[in-house]
Amino acid sequence: MGLQHLAFFRGYLEGLDLAELADQYLEFGRDARKATATRNWLVTAFVAAARKRQDFATARLLAIRPTALATAEPAAAAPSLEDFAAQHDPDGFHTEKELLDLFTAHHAGPGADLTATLRRQQRNARLRIRQMAALNALARLVVEDPKPDHHVLGWFDTAVALRLSDVGITTIGKLVETINAVGYRWYRNVSRLGETGARRISAWLENYRDVDGLSIAQEALTHPSDQRLPVPRFRREPVTAIVPLEYFLAPTDLDGSRGANRNLIKNNSGAENDLQAIAFWLADYENPNTRDKYRAEAERLLLWAIFAKGKPLSGLDINDAREYINRFLVDPQPAAQWVMNRAVPRGEPEWRPFRGPLSVKSRQDALAALKKFFGDLVNAQYLDHNAFAKIKVFLGSETDEAGNERRVAAKPRVQVERSLTREAWSFAMRVLDSLPDSAAAARMRFVLALTYSTGLRRAELCGAFTDDISVRYAGAELGSIHLLRVVGKGAKERFIPLVPAVLEALGDYLETRDFPRDPLVCPVGTPLIPALPDNQDIGRVRREAAERGDDVHQALAALARQAGPIHHDQLYKAVKRFFSAATAAALREDSPHARAFAQVSPHWLRHTFVSHAVANGMSLESARNFAGHDSLDTTSIYATAEIARQYREAEVFLRRAGA
Template identity: 35%
Template sequence: MVEVLVDLAVGLQRRADVHHVKKPPPRKLHRGHFAFMRALAQGLDERASWDRYLRLEGEHTDLRTVRRTIAWIRDAFAAAARREQKPGTARLILLDPDRFTAAPALPSLAEFAAAQGLEDFSEAEQIEAYEAAYPAGGGGGQDGNKSAGSARPSRRARVIDHQLQALRWLEGLVVQDPRPSDSVMAWLHPSLAARLARAGLPTLVAVVERINGIGARWWAQVPGVGERKAARILDWLHANEQILGLRIGVHVATPRAQLTATALASVVPAATALVPYEKFVLPAELDGSEGRYRAPQAKCLVLAVNDHEAIGAWLAAQRPGEGNRELSSTQRSYRKEAERLLLWSILKRKKALSSLSVEDASAYCGFLADPPSTWCGPRHHQRWSPMWRPLEGPLTPTALRQALIILRSLFAFLVSQGYVVANPFAAVTLPQNPQRPLGSGRTLSFAQWDYIDALLQDHGDTEAGRRLRRGMRWVYATGLRLAEITTIKCEDLEQVEYKAANGATTTGWLLSVTGKGGRRRQVPVPVELVEELGDELARHGFERQVGAVSNQGIHVMARFDMELERPVGWSASGLYQALKAFLAQAAASAEGVDAQQLRKASTHWLRPTHGSHALQGREGQSPAPIQVAHNNLGQASLGTTSMHLTTEKATRLTAMRGFWKSDQD
């Protein structure tokens, strides 16, 4: 198969000028190639030498790869020698020393004398007899040793010596050191390099950035590269770290879940660069201490002396309670917008935040609508990662409107506290708030949810599969926000007694949740979901009773797939990605339901789906009162909750026939 691909590649190269096919860079010879070939020439163990110098090429147990690589190296060496007009050297390098039999081992002079009974003879007489028995020609034409300590090298030994000299000469002539911008095709095995390139890693620096940006399991996102191949790449990069000037972070050697917050924080150092707010260093000349629109320091109500600290004061004022270190989704949204503006102001506009004018605010709107690609990246890259970026891409009108509202709030706070004298974003016109067409709510029908629930039931019985099932069912059953469902813990569940509709006393579960604005509410949870959580706890050595004291601190969305004493919580981004991927798979195999609707669905659809299904009620079941659905969703306005009160078109038309009866008959 490899040979076929090589032939195809050669054919493409010949037609490159006609079809504009970019010629891939040739593989380069590095010092490991020469070290390995010297080891082979000297008869050292082939496997040990391979593992020491060329493990990146593959495992030594893959004999086809080993033989093919050795043949390529010899051909590359010979081609380099021919380019230097050294055809003899080219032939010498291709010569196999094993073709020449090594000279037989000869006895020492003392051994010869003892064997011949010449111990009592003088040394000169012993040497004379030795030379008669082992002439200089090596006995019958073979090269051999002349005498004790004065042997002439065998032909094989001379070939090896000449090869080693040729390799040293050639190494000094053609060996190259890798550079960060070099293509992976130039240094790695062709099949391995092709897999990296297809995964968006065409250069060595791109590979290192991906490794540092993701950590220990960076290879999981590169199809065809498993843990063993990834380890070989890491070994080679470590060996060439000084030459490349690219450092692999120490965090890469440890699974992400086992890294402390301090270890993660040290991955990206503080700098005046495209880094998160908490790591951004203001340059002294643009720190805002002398900002153009700064109010007199004597009238300032906050202790901030620069713009970074002023943003910090605003963010601190948004916290619902003293000592609450975890940011809510709203607070993270506020930080994100202030962070983007601060980075743009310093790195792009070259102005202090407190020096921004109305014209600057308008220019910033244009930037958000068309940011440079270097400022954009996937949202799942976390803040500790070198791959983090402040934007995902151009903001939609809705997102731009929200960003401007938040920035107005930021400057309104700074004005009210006497830090600046005016609000530059107050004069910027907000984009119109686009209204969704009627009937376009992002909800799933009862049939679509039943289809998804059936797929969940048949999902693999692995920890990850059961966690996915738990996550999707809890979101649908409770209507919690993504940020809420990933923060709740076992101690937030309370078992209560209540009277059912038939008057019988029964037990149920309530979940205490802290929502937006620090508002606390209790949401009913189905008994079967709590029992399922208890089963998972027991499966991993914890108390089956969810409310047990020993279970305190364990997240309802805990990850039990890591070898830790206490499981960590599933991140909001991890839950989102897993549910989104599952819904895409469900759409691919959908039969009898709207696959296109499923394909567009995400975690955010389950929350309005909960509201819609609760308010409609299933066939034969009473709908939930709007006040109950309103409490579950934790929305500030009852009017917002009522928007989920939707019905199918046919149902609405049928219901109105009575009103239109005189017109219909």
């Protein structure tokens, strides 16, 4: 419950129109139905909070509707007592009794009980004052500030929160990051939010700009047409400063032409200095995303070498490499020199190489890129040795209770913690079973069944067809089994066994799509996971079927059969949408699984399969083959996930050994 809810509830107690209040304070705007529902929720929440504190007087006060305290007029022409006093006794000369007598004498009419009516007015006015005082006292205990890690479902209308979650904005912190990174028009990727809804959300966040991590840049709050027009730029000349490579002028003594690590005799790259060496290295990368990523890492290192170490890039040694990865990247300082607070185009003066400290994974990515960079330059004999070859990523160091400094090893690149526990998976399956029947729900049931039993990557799920399934004899015990042919990373082919439970789920799903249950007799090119027809296509088919007098159900079934495979992004959004619903269910039940559900992506499902499979006795070799890992070392990381199981096995071993 936030300040916007408190302001809305105050207005309600004052008798103001709910739709007007919602338009002013809440993100969904002038929606009378939702405004009424919000009012009911707030009354229930405030009354419950008062009762929890055994403050039953406050609970009774806040349950009184404003209509019950409306001022009752004693006669059509009679003013309120306050207005009468302002007109006839502005200096407060009369006592309250004298003022009542004077009011009665002025406005007495046939059968009028002015004294009783005025007393009701005074009582109601006192009750309204007590209501506001009670609300203010309770608000200090109930109302809280949002935090960056709070889920959006806890702060926004469910429909708005789910639209944000669909595009990966699951927490308040991610919302602020998105607004600051994208700017004023951040809402364009959010379905059915619009500029007005985005402005309401930004205005709400502005109330909390003093909360750590919730400050929005002024530029992101201002419409582009209202922002100061940029000064026309002339052609930018290269400078010796912390600027992008295309604007950088290296000092002659630090340009790398005589770097300590240069191989000046056998250089086969054709590069005469470090800037040319970077260009030589990047020329081999056709994919622009890969090239930009590698350029950023080389650019950061070059600038750090020159401005922090006073060396050319080709003069860095192993100690420099260790310092760069495990000290500088942990927290680039001074921040004003190295860090930009928001995304700025490369040509702007505010551009800096970093957006903040790098996470462990980002440092691992940087190290991998720089190992390759230096390795390729060694192969081209521009450099003599690879300074990054033996470097490892550390989290840094921490001091124990005895004052000893301890280095902490980095987490494995495969983050086993990004998987669901067995209890969380069971909760998610309950949510899945509760979904109403629909094409989307049927597809999600099969997606989760297939992913949980195979651990396929998102791209592999999207690229699976019924004609990839074949039958193979597996010996006398098993007979013939079904296999799914998968082409994974690096175009490597593997075959995944489909157990009866998966085949049953596939048969059920094919049947809902009006295909045969047996995938072997389905038409060629039938995707295991199809894209669903959009509402426009469904409406068109319905109209055409009605015009022709055809069966609408059969026409829609034919449309569904024509569907192609689901796109990677559509699958991602579908999984996020389901787990947003699971998050909402977990929050309603005060379940500890809500935080994990809010982060689930298709890759979490892959981790969940391998973790659960290994924990339940599947061999590492089988789990590796299912997951398509290159190395058993990668799969073995999951064997450490079930620490409780290790503990129990160690305990049994020691007991049997008589220790």
